[in-house]
Amino acid sequence: MSVTSLGTVAAAYLIFVIFLCGACVGSFVNCAAMRKVQGEKFAKGRSHCPECGHTLGVRDLFPIVSWLFLRGRCRFCGTRISVRYPVTELVTALAFVAVLVRFGISLWTLQHCLLFAVLLALALIDLDTMELPNILLIFGVILWAVFLPFSASPLKGLIKGGLGALALGGALLIFTLLMDKILKRETMGGGDIKLFAMLGLYCGPAVGLLLVLLSCLFGLVFIRLRSVRGQPFPFGPAIAAAAVPSLLVGPQLVSWYMGLFL
Numbered sequence: 097m098s099v100t101s102l103g104t105v106a107a108a109y110l111i112f113v114i115f116l117c118g119a120c121v122g123s124f125v126n127c128a129a130m131r132k133v134q135g136e137k138f139a140k141g142r143s144h145c146p147e148c149g150h151t152l153g154v155r156d157l158f159p160i161v162s163w164l165f166l167r168g169r170c171r172f173c174g175t176r177i178s179v180r181y182p183v184t185e186l187v188t189a190l191a192f193v194a195v196l197v198r199f200g201i202s203l204w205t206l207q208h209c210l211l212f213a214v215l216l217a218l219a220l221i222d223l224d225t226m227e228l229p230n231i232l233l234i235f236g237v238i239l240w241a242v243f244l245p246f247s248a249s250p251l252k253g254l255i256k257g258g259l260g261a262l263a264l265g266g267a268l269l270i271f272t273l274l275m276d277k278i279l280k281r282e283t284m285g286g287g288d289i290k291l292f293a294m295l296g297l298y299c300g301p302a303v304g305l306l307l308v309l310l311s312c313l314f315g316l317v318f319i320r321l322r323s324v325r326g327q328p329f330p331f332g333p334a335i336a337a338a339a340v341p342s343l344l345v346g347p348q349l350v351s352w353y354m355g356l357f358l
């Protein structure tokens with residue numbers, strides 16, 4: 097059921113609810129990723145300021161709003177709170193709204209929101225540690241498999257997804273091994289290739305190609321924005337960012353592009 101088929105009030109309410117869900121998920125994933133990076137236990141008590149250790153109350157933890165209200169500082173010690181918190185919360189909230197608009201009230205909205213949460217965690221962890229944890233990649237594969245039987249044609253979905261994973265994972269593995277030989281250094285991490293293969297399940301081969309192109313484009317932009325020259329840079333955030341348009345409007349983009357030539 098699409099959102100537009102609802103009344104205006106119901107649609108606005110639903111969009112507001114999923115925006116709020118997205119902001120909370122973004123906040124949770126950000127905290128979980130930070131704890132993982134800092135080697136803290138995942139479920140170690142209540143949220144606290146990393147600087148002064150003060151336990152945070154509800155009014156410190158409300159996504160986006162708290163950061164704005166506190167003007168980006170800890171209420172207790174005045175330490176700056178990274179702008180990364182409200183930005184990830186807002187981006188996740190908007191991504192969830194886009195998923196709802198695209199897939200309507202359906203299982204696919206649930207699947208893609210969960211997948212986007214996994215991608216956010218992967219991007220944040222890669223940004224800090226240059227690693228993409230296998231456990232999150234495996235979760236992405238399981239998420240695909242669990243929802244597969246509910247698709248219109250599970251067998252077709254299985255073949256398309258399998259081909260996508262093989263095409264993306266296989267092609268990039270061969271390309272990377274060749275580039276490593278030619279340049280005599282590691283060009284792309286194994287985690288990046290596994291992430292492409294996992295997303296290949298969702299995209300299939302055609303949209304998969306679009307995903308690779310967009311990832312390279314976003315990667316170049318990210319390098320320009322942040323990286324110090326010569327330093328290795330994480331590719332995961334670029335792949336995760338490219339996955340959002342690829343998954344939401346990939347087929348439409350591909351057929352529009354093909355239409356230019358046919």
Ligand SMILES: [Zn+2]
Pocket residue numbers: 145146147148149150170171172173174175
């Ligand atoms: Zn503090």
